[in-house]
Amino acid sequence: MTFSYDKLKNFTQQVFLKMGCSQEHAEQAADVLLNADLRGVDSHGVARLIGYVRLWEVERVNATPEIKVIHETPSTATIDGDRGLGLVVAPYAMKIAIEKAKVAGTGWVAIKNSNHYGIAGYHSMMALEHDMMGISMTNASALVAPTFSQERMLGTNPIAVACPTNEEPPFVADFSTTTAANGKLEILQRKEEDAPEGWVQDKEGHNTTDSGILKKGGALLPLGGDRVHSSHKGYCLGSIVDIFSAVLSGANYGPWVPPFPSYVPLPENPVGEGIGHFVGAMRVDAFRPAEDYKNHMDNWIRRFRAAKPAPGHDQVIIPGDPERASALIRMKEGIPLLQPVIEDLKGIADKFEIEF
Amino acid sequence: MTFSYDKLKNFTQQVFLKMGCSQEHAEQAADVLLNADLRGVDSHGVARLIGYVRLWEVERVNATPEIKVIHETPSTATIDGDRGLGLVVAPYAMKIAIEKAKVAGTGWVAIKNSNHYGIAGYHSMMALEHDMMGISMTNASALVAPTFSQERMLGTNPIAVACPTNEEPPFVADFSTTTAANGKLEILQRKEEDAPEGWVQDKEGHNTTDSGILKKGGALLPLGGDRVHSSHKGYCLGSIVDIFSAVLSGANYGPWVPPFPSYVPLPENPVGEGIGHFVGAMRVDAFRPAEDYKNHMDNWIRRFRAAKPAPGHDQVIIPGDPERASALIRMKEGIPLLQPVIEDLKGIADKFEIEF
Numbered sequence: 001m002t003f004s005y006d007k008l009k010n011f012t013q014q015v016f017l018k019m020g021c022s023q024e025h026a027e028q029a030a031d032v033l034l035n036a037d038l039r040g041v042d043s044h045g046v047a048r049l050i051g052y053v054r055l056w057e058v059e060r061v062n063a064t065p066e067i068k069v070i071h072e073t074p075s076t077a078t079i080d081g082d083r084g085l086g087l088v089v090a091p092y093a094m095k096i097a098i099e100k101a102k103v104a105g106t107g108w109v110a111i112k113n114s115n116h117y118g119i120a121g122y123h124s125m126m127a128l129e130h131d132m133m134g135i136s137m138t139n140a141s142a143l144v145a146p147t148f149s150q151e152r153m154l155g156t157n158p159i160a161v162a163c164p165t166n167e168e169p170p171f172v173a174d175f176s177t178t179t180a181a182n183g184k185l186e187i188l189q190r191k192e193e194d195a196p197e198g199w200v201q202d203k204e205g206h207n208t209t210d211s212g213i214l215k216k217g218g219a220l221l222p223l224g225g226d227r228v229h230s231s232h233k234g235y236c237l238g239s240i241v242d243i244f245s246a247v248l249s250g251a252n253y254g255p256w257v258p259p260f261p262s263y264v265p266l267p268e269n270p271v272g273e274g275i276g277h278f279v280g281a282m283r284v285d286a287f288r289p290a291e292d293y294k295n296h297m298d299n300w301i302r303r304f305r306a307a308k309p310a311p312g313h314d315q316v317i318i319p320g321d322p323e324r325a326s327a328l329i330r331m332k333e334g335i336p337l338l339q340p341v342i343e344d345l346k347g348i349a350d351k352f353e354i355e356f
Numbered sequence: 357m358t359f360s361y362d363k364l365k366n367f368t369q370q371v372f373l374k375m376g377c378s379q380e381h382a383e384q385a386a387d388v389l390l391n392a393d394l395r396g397v398d399s400h401g402v403a404r405l406i407g408y409v410r411l412w413e414v415e416r417v418n419a420t421p422e423i424k425v426i427h428e429t430p431s432t433a434t435i436d437g438d439r440g441l442g443l444v445v446a447p448y449a450m451k452i453a454i455e456k457a458k459v460a461g462t463g464w465v466a467i468k469n470s471n472h473y474g475i476a477g478y479h480s481m482m483a484l485e486h487d488m489m490g491i492s493m494t495n496a497s498a499l500v501a502p503t504f505s506q507e508r509m510l511g512t513n514p515i516a517v518a519c520p521t522n523e524e525p526p527f528v529a530d531f532s533t534t535t536a537a538n539g540k541l542e543i544l545q546r547k548e549e550d551a552p553e554g555w556v557q558d559k560e561g562h563n564t565t566d567s568g569i570l571k572k573g574g575a576l577l578p579l580g581g582d583r584v585h586s587s588h589k590g591y592c593l594g595s596i597v598d599i600f601s602a603v604l605s606g607a608n609y610g611p612w613v614p615p616f617p618s619y620v621p622l623p624e625n626p627v628g629e630g631i632g633h634f635v636g637a638m639r640v641d642a643f644r645p646a647e648d649y650k651n652h653m654d655n656w657i658r659r660f661r662a663a664k665p666a667p668g669h670d671q672v673i674i675p676g677d678p679e680r681a682s683a684l685i686r687m688k689e690g691i692p693l694l695q696p697v698i699e700d701l702k703g704i705a706d707k708f709e710i711e712f
Contacts, residue, residue: 073461075431076642104460105429110643133600146660148669153660161596163603171599173592179585196584205666223589228552229535229581236529236675237593239660240517243527244489247519247652248643254659271655286432287466287604296603299627303610304502304509304595310561313504319592 001342002334009034011345011356012046018352019056020063021088029087032118037335040326043183044119046337050344052085052116053351054262061085061115067092075104078249079111083274086117090136090277094126097281101132105286110249113273116140116260120160121174121323127162127281128170131290134162135280139245139252141259144178145219146235147227150205152219153254156181157241162320164284166294168301172320177237178220185211185220198225244278251276357698358690365390367701367712368402374708375412376419377444385443388474393691396682399539400475402693406700408441408472409707410618417441417471423448431460434605435467439630442473442494446633450482450492453637457488461642466605469629472496472616476516477530477679483518483637484526487646490518491636495601495608497615500534501575502591503583506561508575509610512537513597518676520640522650524657528676533593534576541567541576554581600634607632 009030016026029052037045055061065084069077077096081089093109100107117123120136127134140155160174180199188195188211195211202208203217207226214220222234246253252272259266284293307316330336337345349356365386372382385408393401411417421440425433433452437445449465456463473479476492483490496511516530536555544551544567551567558564559573563582570576578590602609608628615622640649663672686692693701705712 071642071644073639073642074459076461076638078643103430105432106462106464108462108638108642133604145666146663146672148666149663149672150666151663153663153672161592163599171595173596175586175589175592177589179580198585201666223580223586224535225581225585229554229585230531230579232673232675233531233533233579236517236531239527239675240529243519243653243656247649247656248489248638248640250644250648250652253652253656271652282432282464282604283429284604286427286429286464287434288427288606292606293603296606296609296627297599300599300603300609307502307505307507307509310501310504310506310557316502316505316509317588319588319595 002336004334005034005038005331008037008046008335011349011354012049014354015049015053015348015352018354019053021085022064025085025088028091029085032087032091032122035122036119038327038330039119039121039323040330041119041323043181046345047341048116050348051260051262053348055115055260058262060258060262065089069096075100075106075108077109079109081111081114081274083113083115086115086138086275086277089114090117090123090279091126093277094123094134094136094279094281097279098127098130098132101281101283101286106280106282108280109278110244111277111279112246112249112251114251114275114277116275117277119174120158121162121172123279124160124162124174125170125172128164130281131164131284133164133282133284134160136160136277137241137245138277139242139257139275141257142255143182143214143220144222144238145201145205147222147232150203151255154222154235154238154242155257156220157238159237159241163297164294165297165301166291168298169324170320171297171301171318172323177223177234177241179223179225179234180220182214182220185214198229241278246272246276248278249276358692360690361390361394361687364393364402364691367705367710368405370710371405371409371704371708374710375409377441378420381441381444384447385441388443388447388478391478392475394683394686395475395477395679396686397475397679399537402701403697404472406704407616407618409704411471411616414618416614416618421445425452431456431462431464433465435465437467437470437630439469439471442471442631442633445470446473446479446492446635447482449633450479450490450635450637453635454483454486454488457637457639457642458486462636462638464636465634466600467633467635468602468605468607470607470631470633472631473633475530476514477518477528479635480516480518480530481526481528484520486637487520487640489520489638489640490516492516492633493597493601494633495598495613495631497613498611499538499570499576500578500594501557501561503578503588506559507611510578510591510594510598511613512576513594515593515597519653520650521653521657522647524654525680526676527653527657527674528679533579533590533597535579535581535590536576538570538576541570554585597634602628602632604634605632
């Protein structure tokens with residue numbers, strides 16, 4: 001069943017208002033979630049709305065945060081998100097990064113005491129209209145075993161980088177630092193299909209293709225999969241995201257990162273506050289005239305799109321192409337939701353006595 | 357056969373002096389190369405010295421570059437390397453990044469018109485003694501086929517990130533954005549062994565395990581290996597390195613990046629000057645008090661090192677551990693060189709009439 005973008009966004013905004021968010025925060029949070037649905041990242045859109053509501057119910061999310069800059073220099077800031085929705089805290093931080101970049105050339109903001117911030121790409125893309133590169137990353141609760149580890153130590157810790165262009169659509173890379181994101185594994189599990197080799201290990205640290213292994217204490221594997229295919233590089237990437245997001249900001253890191261599901265107990269002896277993000281903006285004209293940069297960026301994209309495709313493929317894809325194509329279709333034809341998600345949203349509507 | 361660090365470094369410095377480098381540049385270039393040998397990255401140490409000499413002979417490397425800042429803001433700069441050795445240009449750029457960071461909190465420098473810069477890790481580590489995070493990346497000539505591409509479009513485009521600590525040794529990640537670096541493939545080829553699946557494809561874009569396939573028009577694969585194991589993420593990473601290093605700076609990108617071997621013709625219709633790098637430095641106390649950051653960084657490292665190891669492994673490794681262990685041993689016991697490398701160095705000694 002499909003739903004119009006406007007209606008779903010309006011509903012989502014109503015829900016955040018009912019949680020006590022300000023009009024501005026409710027609009028911002030709904031915009032981030034619906035952007036994920038538009039772009040085809042179904043795991044990070046309204047399907048997660050019930051998760052945020054539950055976190056608010058158990059008072060792990062503060063609907064009326066007083067977001068504060070607690071440390072700054074000309075090109076940096078650190079923000080205390082006051083347990084607010086990451087959907088609100090991260091765009092706030094990104095705006096500060098953009099303002100810093102206007103003056104100093106670049107702006108970099110580390111965020112502590114936040115919650116899940118939706119898709120990483122949304123925040124990085126905020127820089128584009130200012131002719132800036134946007135960078136965004138976040139840590140997340142530990143589901144990933146580093147190379148040679150039996151234990152889960154890192155989240156899927158995504159990185160997004162958005163690069164402005166002239167005539168071509170922007171370059172937008174947005175990816176987790178694991179072989180497979182959790183969402184893909186859940187789809188296989190629902191279909192009762194095996195996972196490919198190199199995606200997960202069991203709780204003893206052995207390879208497995210059991211797509212339900214995370215519920216049995218297993219772990220996702222870092223990008224690369226195994227040592228032979230350089231899983232240590234995925235482990236490095238996930239670690240860098242964790243350190244920038246949390247060790248720099250004062251958030252929790254590694255196995256101390258709070259979980260998204262409200263029923264999972266918080267890790268004991270926290271080493272910081274909430275989860276952490278790290279965002280940045282770089283003015284392209286801080287490096288060369290903007291037109292020069294943009295024309296070469298167009299040329300980069302055209303040359304890569306024109307690369308001779310491998311057998312069985314039509315074209316080399318530019319990062320951001322599939323999400324943009326999805327957004328075009330879904331804005332016109334509506335956003336398809338799975339029945340369990342629809343049930344969740346109906347439940348929320350009943351709870352808050354609003355119309356779905 | 358092993359050689360002492362001091363003797364090899366002195367020899368290397370003599371060679372750069374004979375090429376016409378200044379005393380300061382010769383010392384700097386030798387320091388970068390020998391650091392690779394110490395750290396066990398044999399592919400990027402004195403084994404490459406003959407390559408630099410040959411590039412100088414065909415006048416692709418300028419031994420007396422006038423390195424210039426051509427654009428800047430409080431937190432950024434762009435540098436024209438004047439066709440100098442990357443071994444000299446990149447540390448120059450990193451020093452500017454560090455100076456910018458002292459004032460603005462962070463410093464970011466894009467570099468054009470440079471050459472191969474040795475190991476990425478060296479430049480990132482320059483930030484450590486200033487209590488700064490160091491970031492370093494470079495593009496390189498095209499050997500890698502993006503996901504769905506038959507054509508080679510990207511270099512192995514490495515990324516290095518160094519994070520300072522208090523009592524623990526620093527975190528230093530330094531990795532190419534491919535499943536396997538070229539050096540590993542060459543070792544297999546020398547032993548006439550097959551490459552694992554997921555490392556390379558043949559010139560038609562089909563999977564292969566032929567370790568000699570690069571010479572037959574084949575390509576390395578991005579980190580992830582194939583689409584099922586998220587090679588598009590490795591492709592994104594390699595692209596980001598290419599864009600930051602070259603589209604921002606005005607260097608050549610994608611298939612236009614000049615090759616390292618002096619006998620390979622330069623690509624036609626260049627889109628920029630030389631190869632590009634991108635380096636950065638972030639003061640940790642631009643985000644929180646340095647002691648807080650450093651104590652938590654120590655704690656991060658200790659917790660990850662204490663993670664329960666997977667079966668068959670002793671310990672989870674912290675990025676930088678193996679290279680540091682190698683450096684300790686080789687500083688004491690000497691640097692082992694393969695016979696072909698020794699022959700190359702003897703040839704250089706004869707050419708320049710210096711002692712090896």
